Each structure stands twice: as C-alpha cells, then as structure tokens.
Amino acid sequence: MEVFQGIPVFGGIAEGEIFFFPKDKRNIVCVRISNVEKETERYEKACEQIIEQLDVLYEKALTEFGESRAKILDIYKLIVQDREYRESVKSLIRDKRVNAEYAVNYATDELCERFLSLGDEYLRVRTSDIRDISGKIIDILNGDTGTRADSIKEPVIAVADELTPSETIKMDKSKILAIVTKQGSTISHTSILAKTMNIPAIIGVTVKKGWNGRFAIIDGYTGQIFIDPDEETRRLYNEKRSRAESIKRQYSAFKSRQDITKGGRRVLLCANISDLSDVDAAVESNAAGIGLLRSEFLYLKSGNYPTEDEQFEAYKSVALKMNNKEVVIRTCDMGGDKIPQYMHMPRESNPAMGYRGIRLSLDRKDMLITQLRAIYRASAYGNISVMYPLIISLDEVMSILKINEEVKEELAADKLPFGKVRQGIMIETPAAAIISDILAEQVDFLSIGTNDLTQYTLAVDRQNARIDKYYDSDHPAILRLIRMTVENAHRLGKKVSICGELAADLSLTDTFIEMGVDGLSVSVPYIYKLREHIINSEL
Template sequence: MVKIEGKSVFGGIAIGPVEILKKKDNQVLRRHVEDTEEEVRRYEAAGDAAKKQLQNLYEKALTEVGEASAAIFRVHELMLSDMDFVDSITNMIRTQNVNAEYAAAITGDNFSTLFESMDDDYMRARAADVKDVSERLIRILSGEGQNGIRGNEPVILAAEDLAPSETVQLDKSKILAFMTRYGSANSHTAILARTMNIPAVIGVDFPEDCDGKTAVVDGFSGCIYLDPDPEFLKMMTERQAEEIKKRELLQTLKGKENITQSGRKVNVYANVGSVSDVVTALKNDAGGIGLFRSEFLYLEKDHYPTEEEQFQVYKRVAETMAGKKVIIRTLDIGADKQIGYFDMEHEENPALGYRAIRICLDRIDIFKAQLRALYRASAYGNISIMYPMIISLEEVQRIKEISAEVRGELKDAGISFGNVEEGIMIETPAAAIISDLLAEEVDFFSIGTNDLSQYTLAIDRQNPKLDAFFDPHHPAVLRLLKMVADNAHKAGIWVGICGELGADLTLTQAFLDMGMDELSVSPAMVLPLRQIIREIR
C-alpha cells in the first residue's frame, strides 16, 4: 500500500479504480499558410463556435452549480472577445504567415505566463482560464473532441489539473472522487467541486502507473492510498459506511426544532456564497441564511457588477428562501480577497489595510449601487443587511446616513422596498469592546470569529507556520464573545455567530451559555449542529 498526502478540497471517503484523465497531445505544429485572410476567417469561425460551446456550458452549470459558479464561462466568453487576445492571434497569422492553431497556442502561453507572474492571487488563478480558452480554440480548429472518462464504471479521476469547463462537462455519475497534481483551494475548479459534492484532493503527486489501480481517497485528511491492503480496505469501507449512515440519521432531524432539552431555542442558519449554496442550505433544513457572502459576485467577474446584476441575484436568493431570513453582508474584499479591476495598491499588511467597509465608505458609488440592489430585492423576501469590519461608532453613523440617502432616492423614484433589519459584524477587538455603544445604533450583531480571533491573538490565520500558535478557544476570544452577547441583550437586540467557530461542536454548549441567539454554519453542518443542540440539557 502506498500513501500519498495532498490537500483536501472537499471531504468524503471514496473507494474505487483510478483513471488518469488522458488529454489530447497539446503539441501544436507550426505550419506556413499562403492565404492569411482565409486563416483569420477560420480562426474567427472557431471563436464563434467556442462562444456557443461556452454559452451551452453556462446554461448547464447554471442548473448544476448555480449562477455564481457558472459565471466563469461568461468570463471565458469575454476572454475570447478581448481585443488584446484577438489582435495577438490575428496579427501573428498575418505577419508570420502561420496557422491559426499555432497562433492561438502561442498567444495562450504568453497570456498565461503574464497572469502567472502577477502578485495578485486572483489574477494568477486566471492563468488557467486563459489556457482553457486557447485550448478550446485549438480543439475546434483541429477538429478534436472533448476529453472525458473512458468507461461506464465510476472512477477516482486523476489529472494534472482540471479546468472549470472540464469539471462541468464530466459525467458526475461516473466520478467517485478526483485528485489533481496541481490546482489551488481557491480555484474555480475547487469551488465547483465543493458545490458538486465530489470528494477532492489537490497537490497529489500520483505515479503514472496508478491508472486502473484500486485507491482510497480520504477527502477529510487529504490522503490517497494506492493498492490498499485487505485489512485497511475493510477499515475504510466500514468508515465510509459509517459516514453514509451518519448522513442518513441526520436526515431524520429535518423539520425538527433547534431546541435544547431544557427548552432553550436557537436559530441555526447557513453561510453561503452563491444561489446554488442557498438551495443546498434549504436541502439541509437551515432556518435562514446567516451570511450571504456578496463579494463572490465581484470575485467572479472582470468588471464591477451593476446594480441590476446584483439585484437579480439578491432577488433570486430572497425568493428561493420564501420568507426565511436572508442576511447579506456588504462587499468584503481586501486582505486575502483581492480583485484586479479594483486597482488597489499593494499593501505590506493587507489584513490591517484597505478592506471591507473601509473601501465602501471611500468609494461611495460602489457602496450605494450595492445598497440600492439590496433594498430593491428586499421587496421580494426577508432580507437583512450587515456591514463588515466595523471599528467605530462614527462608521456606523456614516453608514446609516448613506443607507437613508439610498432609501430616500428609491422612494422618490417610486421603487418599493421592504422593512430591512440592519446589523454589523463584530470582527475586531475595537468593535467588541465598544459593543455597548454600537448596540444602540443597530438591529443585530453577527460575530465573525475568524477575524476576531486573528486580531485578538495577533496571528495571521493565513500563515500555516502559525497553526500551532492559533487557538480560537483562547480565553480572550471567549471573553470577548460573552461581552458582545451581554451588551447586545442589554440593548434589546439579537446576537449570533457566523464565523467558523460556530460549527465547532465542542463549543456549542458554551455559546448557548453565553446567550447566543443564532449560529450560522456551512450548509453541511446545519443538521450536525441541530443534533448537538437537541442533546444539550
């Protein structure tokens, strides 16, 4: 038995044969062409065909993984029309008398290298998208079909990397799990894998002769086991059965209340980042959406999403939740979430820099466009708004002035909107310490324990070297949580937790003792959390 360690992208246990995804030989030969204009026309026809393919992929992804994740295929369409990209290919054909396949390949390599050299993580991740676009053009020009799984039996799919378009096109019924040699946990492929519920591990240095061998994928630990011995295989098969049984038992909790044996009731909501995640939250019987990460609308576009684009997404979320509470966090970028088109300057310490509400209060046009979209959508459901990274009373008062302006503008224009609760995230020690003052200004608190722990402990949570020092159970963090809960209740407002700590089942009892009114977790954790709550005396 051979054990290979990788990095988990999505949990689960899978057992079955490995199939290495056999891609076509990507070597493109350079050919001399006499009629360059005919070659340009051939390229343009291939571009039109590629756009049609991407439109079909977008529609397919929309139904399978939701609008936010499907948006990558819109980005690919835009890349095909990018004038720098187009001019590079057509100029190469005309000036060097080369075939369109070769021009597309060289352009793809050049643009991909350019993106890979950028400092911004998001822009570096676009290098794979450029390659995907150029390879699509080459396949069409050369008359090649799509890559896919060879047989009809479900397999553990192994690949060097998987482009978003490849992931969506694969027949999910034939995939037990996938493992890739490259890729990142923040790539579109990783996001799609999580949404499609496919156990996945990246950074796996699998041997080339593993094709056809039996393997065990442990998506929880990120480990792959090739040629497992009978005893280990029996153990993992039993563990897999236990996981399935646990999920089935949890289903019996659907429709039941989140109430302790002593009668204490707690709202259990879900954290989501897309419309498809909202559907998953409903399937897991979440009582509402405690955190809708609106920044994903910005991260997955190459332009500022318009008010109308945002309105359509927020409206769809509100309607899908059918009256259940939907708490939407305003734009929260900066720190580890960078967006190229925002053109933000490099910062030595972005976690303490230009981010979240600071950007919104500085770039009022972006902020007001989002608020208008949110208020308009509130007419179609139970939408609440919360503002991230607050540190002062003055910030909250300024936010209230701007939101009042937006409501006034909508009212003057005859546009209806609902009665919207407005709250703030408690993510900084400053906000926690003055939470008694802040509570007088808002309708609710939602505690973001990820950043609150980071700032309280002075530990960068993105730095793996500090994992041994990072203690989210630190008494200082827990004391701040209790302080915030007490101050919220003194002012007559409710308080919840939407950070990762909310899903820490070892702390559920402590959170209830503190008086937390709501816990918001990933959709998959809703029922496990309900189970713990119902067992508490």
C-alpha cells in the first residue's frame, strides 16, 4: 500500500480503479506561410468552430451544473472573442508569416506571462483557462477534436497532472467517483465544478502515470490517497463511509423540524443562492427563506445589462417558488473579480478595495433604478427584501433610500403593482460594523458578510494564496465586530443575520446563538448539518 497526501478540495470517500489522464502533447512547430489571407481565414474559422462547441457544452453544463457554473464557458468565449488577443494572433500571422497554430501558442504564452508577472493569484489561476481554450483552438487547427474524457467507459477515479474545466464539464458525471490532480487551486474552476458534482476532490498530489488501472481509496476530508490499500485500510474506510451515510440519513430526519434550540431560541436558517437553478434545492431543504440571492448571475448572463423585465421575471420566479418565505436580493455586487466586458471598467491594482458594490450602483444610477424597479415589481408576487453590499457610510444609505422613494413613485405613476420591500444593508467593512448603531436606525435589518469583513479587517486578500495562512475568519477582532453589530441592532429592535462562509462553521454556531444572531444563511448542502446542530444545542 502507498499513501499520498494532497490538499482537500471537497469532502467525501470514494474507492475504485484509477483512470490516469495523460498530459496533452501538442507538437507545435513554426511553419513559414506564403498566403497570409488564407492562414488568417483558417484561424478565424477555428475560432468560429470553438464558439459553436462552447455553445453546445454550455447547454450540457447548464443542465448538469447550473447557470453560475456554466458561466465558466462564457469566460472561455470572451477569451476567444477578445479583440486584443485575436489581433495579437493575426498580427503574428501577418507580420511574421507563421502558421496559425504557432501564432496562437505564441500569443497565449505572452498573455499568460503578462498575467503571471502581476503576481496576482486570481490571474495566475485564470492562465489555466486561457491555455485550455487556446489549446482547443490549436486542436481544431490540427484536425484533432477528440477529448481524453471520451475514453472513460466505467466509473473511475480521475487522476491527472491537471484537468481543465472544459474536460471536467465534458465528463459523464455518473462515471467519475473522485478527482485527484497535481495542479490546481481551491478557487480554480475545476475545483468549483468538483464541488458542484458533489464528489471527493484533492489537489497538490504528485500523481504518477503508473497508477493507471490500480485500485485506490480517496479521502476527500483529509486529502489522503491510498494506492492498493491493504485489508485493514479497506475495512476502516468501509466503516467510515457507512458512518457518513448514516449521518446523511440522520440529517434528512431533521428536514421538517423547526430551527429551535433546546432552550427555545429560534434561529432562521436560510439558503444562499447564486442562480435560479439553486432555488429548488433551497425549497427541498426546507430553508426558512433565501438569505442571500446573488443577483450577479443576471449581469454575467449576456453581453449587456439585464433589462428590467428580465430581472423581474427572475425575481418573480424565485418569490413564487419560495411560497411567501422571505427572499433577500442583494443588489448587483459587480466589480472586483467579476467585470463583464460591456461595463467598460478598467482593471484595478486592488479590485477588492475599488470600484464595486454599492459604489458602482450609486455611480451608475440607471443600473440601480432598473434593478430596484424589477425587485419592487416582483414583490407583488411574494415576500421580497433587498440589501446593499459594501456599505461604509450613512450618506450611502440615505442616497439609497431616496432612490427607493423615487422608484416607488415611478411605479405608482406607471400603475404597476408592488408590495412592501424591506430594506437591509450588508455589514462587510469595519466602518459599517463600528457605526452599525447609526446605520441600523435607517434600515429594517442587517446582514453580516463575513468573507469581506474578514479580509478588510485583517488586511488579507482572500484571493491571494500566498497569504492564505493569515486569513483567520474566527479571529477575535471579527467576533468582536459581529457581537458589536448584533448588540447595536438589537437595541433598536432590528434583526441581524450572517451570510458569509463563517455562518456554516459548526464550531461557532453556539457562539453566534449566544451572541443573539437571528439568522444564518448558508449554501444548501450545509443546511442539514446546521439544523441538526441548532436543534441539539442546549442554549
């Protein structure tokens, strides 16, 4: 038996035969060409063909992974269609008179080197996407349209130096037991897809081609891989898997019970959703409501701002499915690492601290008004609230409330029905937490976004893997800010929820209950564990 240690990406236990994905070997040579126009046309046709393939793959991803994950392929399309990238390839063909394959490879290397030189972890991870899609263009130019995933016939543990997002999406999910790779990051698209597939995933493993066909056990909780495990290890993991399945059944038994501690404290347990495909799971989990509807998916869906009617239909469908349970819609939190090309926003050296959240919405007032009109119209069909991200001042809140009044007056004049929309703000900055007593006077509720609150309080960029060890979400400073916010809000009779990743940390659940936090909003898979913990709490 051989044991290897990696970095766990998604928990779970799997056992089966290893299928090793050999690394793509593209033999790219520089060939002098005589007909520049013909070679440029060949490149253009390859781009058209890859766009068609991405559209087909998008439909598969939409069905199997949901809309937010399918957006990965939109990123690929943006890379292929990027004017600067395409012109770089064509200028190489024109000026250097080289073949399209070589030009694509050279332009890709230059772009990736430029990204890597910036020292940004997010951009470093994105170079994998650029190389993936450029490799597909080269394959088309070479007449090679097959994929490594096509050769999987039976359920296997997929092992590779690196799996690209397009390969992961092409896989038949029923035939993948687990994913193990040497390369990758916990924030890479492939890692995110593995989580969505709900299968164990481990990165950072020195994988070997000789593993192909060998039996293995994958522990996604610890990041361990057991190659040719002995009988005792198999027995231990059979027991571990049985316990995990038993716990899962126990969680299901809590589905219909209220989220009340043994001491009688009620905690609203809500769901975070990123697109419409998540709503059914939220309903199935018996969540008390939607504590955070990330509206950005509508802005990333196409090549332009979503219309009022498009947003209205989306919000209305969620409200109807939730059957009068509260749906809290966060206004567009675009910016930072999410920048659609049509918004024409320049790249920033420190985007997390830049032009994003409510700053963008207040600056582009028409965008905010369109979204608020859609939200108010949808409120006629259910229990809808709205909250605003990245608040730092009372002036911002007063400006928002003024715009709300203008929107209601416009809708009344247009004779369009709307209901009462509760107003909330996100506490994501130390500034907002410190003046939460002042802010809470003007709104109906507060929601603490612990992801941003942590990075701003500790001065730690959560996208930078090099300083990940300093990202301590339960740092005493963070807990003090949360307690301060809860106490300030409760003095004014306002409720407070937590919607960041910290809300799902079971080691802190009792701490939050003791603080008086009124609600926890988490991704749907965490609801069952949290519900069991709350029901069994002695508080």
